[in-house]
Amino acid sequence: MEVKTSRARRTFNVIVEPTADCNLGCAYCYKGAQKSNFVLGMEVLRQMAIGALRYAADHDFACEFIWHGGEPTLAGSSYFRDAFRIIEDLSGDVTVSHSLQTNGTLLTPELLDVLATAHVQLGIGLDSAQPSYHDQSRPSVDRQSSHARIVSGLRSARSKGIDVGVLMSITEANAHMVEEMFNFCRQEGVRLGLNPSVPT
C-alpha cells in the first residue's frame, strides 16, 4: 500500500466499529449488553469512507480511520484486506492512516500481514506484565486467562515491524504496577498508554 506524504496540518478522525462483539469479558467493559455479533457491511463502510474522504479533501485534512469495537479483529483478515483496499481506492489526494484498538488475542499471521501492509498502528489492551493481575480484569468471556495470547500477539506484531502501543487500564488492583509495566513495555519495544478505569 502506497504511503503518501501529508501536507495537511489537521487530521479528520473516523471511528469505525466493524463489530460490537467481543471474546473477552473485561470487568470494566462499557459495552455490556450492547455486545452483538453484527458485522458492519462493506457497502455501508464504502459509503462512510466516501463521505469522510470527501470532507477531508474539501478541508485539506488528512484522514485517520480508527478501528474500534467490541473486538474489531473478530471481523477477520479478509474483512480488513477488503476494507483497506476500498479506502485506498477512494482516497485520491487525501493522506490516509489507520489505527486499530484490539484486545490482542486474535492476531493471526494472516491478519498481521494485512495490518503491516496497511501500516496500521496497533493499540493492545494489557493490564499487567503478570498474568494473575491482568486476568483479574481482562479474562475471556468464559473466564479463562487471556494474558499469554496477548503477549504472543504483541510479539508477533512487533516481529512484523508493526508499531504497537500497549493500553493499560488502571484499577485499584493494578495501580501499583505501572512502573513494572513501563519496564515490560520498554523491553518489548512498545509504547505504554495509561487509562484510568473503575470497575462497573
Ligand code: SF4
Ligand atoms: S476487550 Fe474488554 S473492554 Fe474491549 S470490548 Fe472486549 S470486553 Fe469490552
